[in-house]
Amino acid sequence: xxxxxxxxxxxxNEFTGMTVQDYEKLITSRQRRTIKRNATRLxxxxxxxxxxxxxxxxxxxKTHIREAVILPSWIxxxxxxxxxxxxxxxxxxxNMLGHRLGEFAFTTKRVQHSAPGISxxxxxxxxxxx
Numbered sequence: 001x002x003x004x005x006x007x008x009x010x011x012x013n014e015f016t017g018m019t020v021q022d023y024e025k026l027i028t029s030r031q032r033r034t035i036k037r038n039a040t041r042l043x044x045x046x047x048x049x050x051x052x053x054x055x056x057x058x059x060x061x062k063t064h065i066r067e068a069v070i071l072p073s074w075i076x077x078x079x080x081x082x083x084x085x086x087x088x089x090x091x092x093x094x095n096m097l098g099h100r101l102g103e104f105a106f107t108t109k110r111v112q113h114s115a116p117g118i119s120x121x122x123x124x125x126x127x128x129x130x
Contacts, residue, residue, distance in 0.1 A: 005094040015072030015094070023072055027098050031069050034100075042068055049074065060089050066102025081105035 004011055008026045015023075024032045035042075045065055052061060053073075060078035075094055080087035081101045088105035096104065 007094060007097045011094070015075060015097070018072050020071060027069070031098055034067065034069050038065075038067065041065065049077065052077070060087075062087055063101065066100065066105065068101045070096050070099055070101065072097060083107045 045063055048061055060080040062080045064082045070092055074092045078091050080089050083105045084107050090104045
């Protein structure tokens with residue numbers, strides 16, 4: 001059975017013609033405030049998104065704007081979000097609505113330790129670091 005993802009009672013196909021003003025009624029006040037306060041900063045990003053949509057560009061949109069709230073018009077698009085070192089590619093789905101781009105491009109990765117150091121003895125690898 002195909003999973004149908006809903007956001008606040010609306011499905012992904014209902015978001016296609018929705019404006020930002022209609023979408024603001026569905027999200028929390030914190031997200032609404034972010035959209036209003038960062039409107040000038042997001043203007044360039046929205047222009048790039050509109051250009052890619054009209055010209056049917058398939059390569060990901062590179063951005064450093066991690067605090068951008070994901071809008072319904074972005075569903076199905078690919079973004080390359082900077083995590084401080086490199087660009088992490090993410091594809092926007094309906095269950096990402098209302099979140100920020102930075103939540104899906106992690107800035108830290110899992111630490112994976114290997115063998116003990118050069119001057120360490122074999123028994124010292126079992127001692128705690130504290």
